[in-house]
Amino acid sequence: MLALKAACADETQVMTVPHNDMEALEEICREHEAVAYICDSVYSTGGTVAPIRELTRLQAEYGLFLYFDEAHSTSVVGANGRGHALDVMGSTNERTMIITSLNKGFGASGGAIEPLPVMDHDGV
Ligand SMILES: *Cc1c(COP(=O)(O)O)cnc(C)c1O
Secondary structure, eight states: OOOHHHHHTTTTTTOOOTTTTTHHHHHHHOSSSSSSSESSSOOSSSBBBBHHHHHHHHHHHHHEEEEEETTTTTEEEEEEEEEEEEESSSSOOOTTEEEEEEEHHOSOOOOEEESSSOOOOOOO
């Protein structure tokens, strides 16, 4: 994800908040009309898990878009190995995207996206 920050910064403002600093994130939500929060749901460094309930509260209050990388929790955490975010949330919604790798949890090649992005007629 760090490698992609520079590419994203060509298109939009990119900010980094400390692990699980929901006060800092809420301040950003208050100050900006559209905010997307991108994180691992289970961290490899700097913490344990993302505060999913607090993030969904910010989503309800500010329309925060959530993007969870579940590569560290798929197959290991949650009912049937569905991962941490989905286990806490129960399902995704129109402002949440979950992606994962099959490589680590299953020793397989590939990944998964939930929900599948809807493309318009221009393929965007
Ligand atoms: C390993 C990993 C990926 C990507 O996994 P691939 O092996 O490229 O499928 C993505 N996100 C996180 C957090 C990872 O640890």
